[in-house]
Structures are given as structure tokens and as C-alpha cells.
Amino acid sequence: MSRIVILGSGAWGTALALSLHRRGGHQITLWAHSPEFAQEIIDAGENTLFLPGFPIPGAIAITGSEAAVADAEIVVSVVPSEFLRPTLARIRPHLRPGQIIVSATKGVEDHTFLRMTQVIAETLAESALNLPIGALSGPSFALEVAQGQPTAVTVAFEDPEVAARIQHAFSSESLRLYTSTDVIGVELGGALKNVIAIAAGIAAGVGLGYNSAAALMTRGIAEITRLAVACGGRRETLAGLSGAGDLVLTCTGSLSRNRTVGEALGQGRKLPEILAGLGGKVAEGVLTTRAALGLARQHNIEMPITEQMELILNQGKDPREAIKSLMLRPGKEEH
Secondary structure (H helix, E strand, C coil), rough: CCCCCCEEHHHHHHHHHHHHHHHHCCEEEECCCCCCHHEEEEEHHECCEEEEEEEEECCCCCCCCCHHHHHCCCECCCCCCCHHHHHHHHHHHCCCCECCCCEEEEECCCCCCCCHHHHHHHHCCCCCCCEEEEECCCCCCHHHHCCCCCEEEEEEECCHHHHHHHHHHCCCCCCCEEEEEEHHHHHHHHHHHHHHHHHHHHHCCCCCCCHHHHHHHHHHHHHHHHHHHHHHCHHHHCCCHHHHHHHHHHHHHHHHHHHHHHHHCCCCHHHHHHCCCHHHHHHHHHHHHHHHHHHHHHHHCCCCHHHHHHHHHHHCCCCCCCCHHHCCCCCCHHH
């Protein structure tokens, strides 16, 4: 049995708690950002804001207390990227040697351009804590994980023995984990595909067809791979679950918040209105777009789709003009 604390009571954190509970053999705690929200979940018996319709068994502890992480053997971070640092500052005094941290957030930090495991490591270094930190990523809509539909993801740690331990602890008849030592590739694949999903949504929103969607996804994975390899990731990782697999899901699935944002942009709606309509849920691709471009410029990597998404999201460029800009770029070799 492992004592597992999940930081973040959004849809994905709640779904992971339900999946681990179904597997059995663990003591599960779901940490909410405030005691008030934790109490709301307890009183309702479900997460009515982020994952309604799924009763949370009483065996899953719900808390808003940072001290809950003190007894954990495994801490799973599912905190949105923009709130990760302040959340870590709150829980850091309660962490201890011997714990394992799994990051399940798909994002790149704005302004610093750091991956989530890098943000965690940098924050823990302030307390001289040296804990194994890895990433969990792959094609995994929270709703379907909560439903118990078969899902496969990748867990990556530099130490393969730690990855194997998480694989054993999390795997069940509905959640299959593959291991990797390529933390960089797994994280960047999961983060950057959200940018391409916005582009796919825009293409659908303006009425483009299957040809356009296929082109976007194919060229999207090409630019994701270029950047990931430049940062030290492995090309084959981006052909796997946390790369191409997650990209296909997020670009085509109706449950994708990033695709939904893009589709609304393609239909002419404005970004602030779209984000307000998400009801507190996060579309990580919106912030990741700017961060991805910053990271790409650090490594002198060309990312034309991401560049056009930045112009649409932050400078109000017309989506149709952005598509025209992509199509009229100078001719290139494919590889």
C-alpha cells in the first residue's frame, strides 16, 4: 500500500483519485486549493464544479490542509501551471526526504519557460530537498479516466526504478502506464500539443475540413519534436503516447478544452469571453503558446504554427489571415 496525495482537485486530479481508488491498495488524499472548496466536495459527495456526476467514495480523503502531504509517499501534482509555484511554496514546509513527486500538469511556465518538473525542482532546492521528480502524460481525458475507460499514458523519471514503482502503483485494468527515462520529451509533448489543439480548433471553427486537420497535426508534431529534441528530449518519445498520441486526442476530441477555445476563436469570438465561459477550468495551451515561443527562441527553433497562435491569442490576428500566412510560407523540405 502507498499513501498518495493528489495536489489539485480539478477534473484531472479528481479523475486520478478515482482511478487509484478503483485500483485499490492505496490510501488516497485529494488536496483542494482551499478548505472551503474541500468542504464543498465533501458536502456534495462529488466534485460538482469540475467533474460532476462521479460520486467520490468516502475512502478518498478530501482536505484543504497543506499538512496532508507530510505523510505521503507519493505526491502527484495536478496544479495548473500558473498556480504551481505559489502552491509549492505552501506545501514545501511539509515535504520530507524519501517522497516521490509526479507532475501530471501539461504546461510550460510563462516568462521562465521552464517545464513543470523544473519548476518543482527549483522550488524544492530552496529548502535543500532533493526528491525524485517525474512526469505523467499521455492521451487521457479526465472524464473518460473517471468513467474507467481503458487509457494508456507514460510515466517518466530519470531513474527507471522510480518510474517502475509508479507504474506498478498506478496501473490497473483501466489505466495502463508505460515507463520512460525521457522526462523532457514526455513533458514537452504533453505541453506543446495543447498549442496545436488550439490551431486544430480554429481550423474547425472557420469551416476547414479533414485535409487541413491532418496537415496541422502532422506539421504540429514536427515542430513539437524539433523543440523537444533541441531541449534534450528523444525523437522517439514524440512518436509515442505523450507525443503523437496526446496530440491526436487533443486535436480531434470534443472533450478538449484547448480545441474548444480554438473553435470559438475560429467562429469569431474573443478570447476573454471564451475563457470566462470555461467556468474556472483551464485551457493550458493559451499560456503555453507564449512560453513555447520563448523556449523556441532560446534554442533558435522555428515553430510557425505556434507563432501564428501567439499572434491570434495575444495580438488579435484574424484566424483566416493566420492560416493564409502558414500556407504562403516559402517552400520547405519535409524532413
